[in-house]
Amino acid sequence: MSEQDLEDFRKEVQNWLAENCPEEMRQPMDSQDICWGGRHWKFSSDAQKIWLERMVEKGWTVPEWPKAYGGAGLSKAQAKILRKEMKRIKARPPLLSFGIWMLGPALLKYGSDAQRQEHLPKIARGEIRWAQGYSEPDAGSDLASLKTRCEDRGDHYAITGQKVWTSYADQADWIFVLVRTDFSAKKHEGISFILVDMDQPGVTTRPIKLISGNSPFCETFFDEARAEKHNLIGEINKGWTIAKYLLTHEREMIGGMGGDVMRPIGDIAVQQIGKGEDGRLQDPILRADIARMEIDGLAFMATMDRITQQAKAGGGVGANASMLKYYGTELNKRRLELMMDSAGSPGLVWGGEGDVASQWLRTKANSIEGGTSEVQLNIIAKRILDLPSQ
Amino acid sequence: MSEQDLEDFRKEVQNWLAENCPEEMRQPMDSQDICWGGRHWKFSSDAQKIWLERMVEKGWTVPEWPKAYGGAGLSKAQAKILRKEMKRIKARPPLLSFGIWMLGPALLKYGSDAQRQEHLPKIARGEIRWAQGYSEPDAGSDLASLKTRCEDRGDHYAITGQKVWTSYADQADWIFVLVRTDFSAKKHEGISFILVDMDQPGVTTRPIKLISGNSPFCETFFDEARAEKHNLIGEINKGWTIAKYLLTHEREMIGGMGGDVMRPIGDIAVQQIGKGEDGRLQDPILRADIARMEIDGLAFMATMDRITQQAKAGGGVGANASMLKYYGTELNKRRLELMMDSAGSPGLVWGGEGDVASQWLRTKANSIEGGTSEVQLNIIAKRILDLPSQ
């Protein structure tokens, strides 16, 4: 596509957004303003509903997906323009979901055309909300030791077992699950990837209350839950390949949250603590800690850019996703520790000052979810540094 | 011994020192003023010679050793008084040596009376200078894998192999060596502890130049070196017990060097860098680092005292020697890094300002010699925290 074509596209996007993005959807949002979609979704406003419908119609909830599956078939360059233009007018995302982030990419890569046809458009339109069923109580870092059993019952599969850390499973419609289909094979070789409708008696969920007081995750129990045979993705017993793909994908996303690390906390500290006559933050020790943290934050952001660009040039991010995930999440933890240090006593009150305490506690999970920091360090040591196993 | 007896002893010591410690021996010393003794020792002054002779006569070079072996048979309380009184008048130690620190304690614990009789008085009198032969090129952290061969030749043993990190071996007269006497046994069970006269053609030494430019260590080569049979200490093949005892002993000594950690570096920095109008060190970032380092130094010193007192109350220091060694040496490295930071460019010149650069480089060995930090952490994990092996 020529520069001119892209410029035309930009104009078209600008015009369309100007006309179609409701004013209310251009306001700053917090977590309860997110539109997750799903069978039981209650729109928080007419504007939210209209905005989703209009974007769905354009295929812009999933702009790079093929038109056949509810997308707009945009090129990377076009999609970037769309993102930029939306950001320029501060348009809220019309729809967020694990379907868009996780299952969609997996189906596009490993699904059959029929499977894509069945599931992708519903994701694009926000009709079905998805959860992820990976970890189990005894399969955390060692995910491949999972035991959820999936048995062939002729015309369908029956699933029995327990998953944990299933995000918002209590509000989800369907779940993509890693299951064991062969108990006699080596642990990585008996795993399959399957889609399960949660609207059945065999599936129950229970929210997990976290130390932050919130419950974004659930335990999900399968008791002879039914899955249709055509909903097994890829080959049977080859689900680990898909799992690994999605883990790397997830890692990049979580590492990407490191974007937060550069929200300038020096400025926040100046507001909260004030400066002395010498123009320096009045807490000299905290000042040193914040300066070091900000420098690492700058360096990390520059690394995200550099590695993303290298990836675009070919070869992908590879095992460096582990490095980004490790460093970004540890940095974010440091950042929130310093936010707490800066906030002082108002930060120790639940719900006080941007709820910094909840944010702080939430970050402690960053270095656990999507593979712990220790797992990432193992991966770096083995795959990048080529150090031997014991 | 009653309080009154101790008071009388203190008076006696005071009087004796006042009369007998030469004025020159009460001046601050640096490393070239140390008296190491030995066959080829050249006294740096008459005063050094007289001071040694007088102290030897009193048995006060090794005050707690029995009189029969050249000591004074003092109780712990008396020895403490002697140390205190010497410190009060700033008396230099009359004699330092690996014989006093290392071999002496080993012989007192594991030697026969004849062996003690032969070697201890010469150590006490500074007549024989000892070196330690432990590490080998392929047996560092894994000391027990040592390969220096010791063969029975009927009336004597013949030793062949190579030792490294033998302190000042080029100036030593005798060496205590860990050798393998049984190559078929398990690695800890074929090791013996033996004393070797270095004044023979079968023993040669070569100084190792260090990154600091100094050469306190040597390589020592044994080529059919002769050792008398009566100079094997303890039982044959049971030398590992003695080695372990001395390693713990050495660890405590090196950890004890942590005493350095509290030489107040904040004051040095103030001298070197100056204070601003706010009364604070002019480098605000370094100030934060130094304050944290000093606090850890205070805490570490308090820990040395606490654990030494616990040890006196019975039970010994035990595996906590590893904790002290680990923490003390890492702290000392941090301390010298900050000394370099504070010194600025004059610290980057060889021999500049108290030769801080050499000291700084020297500290890098602290966490390697006497068992690396990694080995100490392994010991803490296994012996104190009771964590399982793989």
Place this chain on the structure above:
Amino acid sequence: MTSKEEMEMLRASASGFLGEKAPISQLRRLRDDKIAEGFDRETWTEMGAMGWAGVLVEEAHGGVAMGHGAAGILMEEMGRTLTASPFLSSAIMGAVALSKYGNASQQEGWLPAIARAQKIIALAVDEQRHHNPAHVKLQAVRAGNGFKLSGEKCFVADCAAADGFIVSARTRGEEQDPDGITLFLVSRDTQGISVENQNMIDSRNAGKVVFDDVALEGDAVLGAVDKGLAPLNIILDAGRAGLAAEMSGAAQECLDRTLSYLKERKQFGQTIGSFQALQHRAAHLYSEIEIGKSIVARALQMMDSAPEMAALMVSAAKAKLGQVALLAAQESIQMHGGIGMTDEFDIGFFIKRVRVADALYGSQQFHTNRYAELRGF
């Protein structure tokens, strides 16, 4: 002073009592039941009966006068069980304030009741988001024989249950002037005092106290008029040393619980405690905690032997233990993995308490800076 043996007996009895009567499940219940006072009255009464509340009160006033070393042992054990009580506010800081600076009628009126856990004192000192005892705006204006107090204090621990407040007020000078600060002992029921509880992350009680034209007699002054900052710092140092002791107990408990988990949890076919990287981190944490305990012991000794000279050691201890306890809490969550993030599991209570304990009466940054200032650099 108390003998080594008595100390060890005290520790054993405290550990037994707290483990049985006031374990973490008690704190969880206090939280879930939204008990405004933030502690269990019955447990506190029992602590009083055992003499704990009088640990720093002279025998003449009904205490047991065992000293700061003993108080530190109790704090350390309470740190292990995260037992909530007004011990720090009342039995440490309240007792020190009244014993050292109270007049005869203040002492008689309060000390015996403090020692028996019948009355509770809370310290109202902070006015800004960060601790800074020299920053006092709350005004005390002379009125007749006495004073009128107007202003606000925040982050007042145990304000909900307090029967009396020790308040720092400005009787002269500007906001940051070290001179011109006066301490007052004020009964809770005095006209014009209102208390606003806050929902703290450690589930204990703290909040704001507003003084609206509170009229006091002249004998409400604690110590000397205008000269309150030095006494206040000694009162605070007693509390800071106590908090350091509490954090050392909390850190040790985090380590112990983590070690148990490491020995039990299996991944990749192995006990995770056999992984060397985790072993080294646990061994490092062990070392830090040991180092921390020693400096706490020193600070407590100094509070017993020469409290006027204890500031350096107390700040070192408070700064070090803030750092160590946060490290311990963070490492314990990380090594527990996902389960450590769940509210159902007790480990998360530690990080929340440690954060509050670190901030209370000066964060690690505050005390690192104070240490450097006291050292003259």
Place this chain on the structure above:
Amino acid sequence: MTSKEEMEMLRASASGFLGEKAPISQLRRLRDDKIAEGFDRETWTEMGAMGWAGVLVEEAHGGVAMGHGAAGILMEEMGRTLTASPFLSSAIMGAVALSKYGNASQQEGWLPAIARAQKIIALAVDEQRHHNPAHVKLQAVRAGNGFKLSGEKCFVADCAAADGFIVSARTRGEEQDPDGITLFLVSRDTQGISVENQNMIDSRNAGKVVFDDVALEGDAVLGAVDKGLAPLNIILDAGRAGLAAEMSGAAQECLDRTLSYLKERKQFGQTIGSFQALQHRAAHLYSEIEIGKSIVARALQMMDSAPEMAALMVSAAKAKLGQVALLAAQESIQMHGGIGMTDEFDIGFFIKRVRVADALYGSQQFHTNRYAELRGF
């Protein structure tokens, strides 16, 4: 600006040349032979022939004008081999100073010779133990048409071989006054200049330069009278970004050598690189180095695109790389064990160079503080 492909070609050719002609053994020989200049003339001449010395000089003056990104690649590769040369002093800082602030006769007189490695410029800026460019006592007093310079500079890198010095002098105001600093370009052979080499731990040349009533013409001024501090900081920022690049190369080399050793050394019957604790430390170090490289690249980009606005990024890079390279050097000695402490083994050369590179033109503490000041806190 130089294309990606040209950059990669430059890196490959630099790596090849340095590995063959100027490996660490060259530095060892320079040290052992006590070569006062601290670098190898022949190698430097070859660098000139390859165009390296003119990397920042315009083509009109005989350079190749490839920019700071290219200069950074050369510094990074020289950091890997610890190649000593006056590249930083002359080809980076000297070239920037003259290109940006030199008058026509200064440019014509020096730039072509700099670009061909025929003349060497050194920067004489520090007067105290710590870098502080605003602190200038060295006096430049007006005398006739020109100036007389009196005073001393220390830690002047490459002073032994310098043909000319860029000197910061005070033409007005007090010691710390940012205003009143003037830069001069002074030929080495001017009457009154004496140089005293010091025996530096990195085996390169640096020393003191004394100016004793040095008489200069008015056209020896570089840039504007009294307004030298801002230009000086841009010249310094070029050097600082270069040093950060050098330290990133040194850090990477330390890691690479350590990884090789970890894969080869056996203890306890295992390759020590299989121990998880060492793996995690190596992986952490790898991450830090990657992070460090990115900020160096940013700083170099800024020097190319908007040098007046590069200060923040340059200080971030210099501070970060000082920290990362010292970590890398320390970890590599520790992981090599005893052998890492011996002079015979090359790894010890890195820690000594990194220490000097960290201190030169501002330590990590200096730049962390400068970063915070530029950020306004």
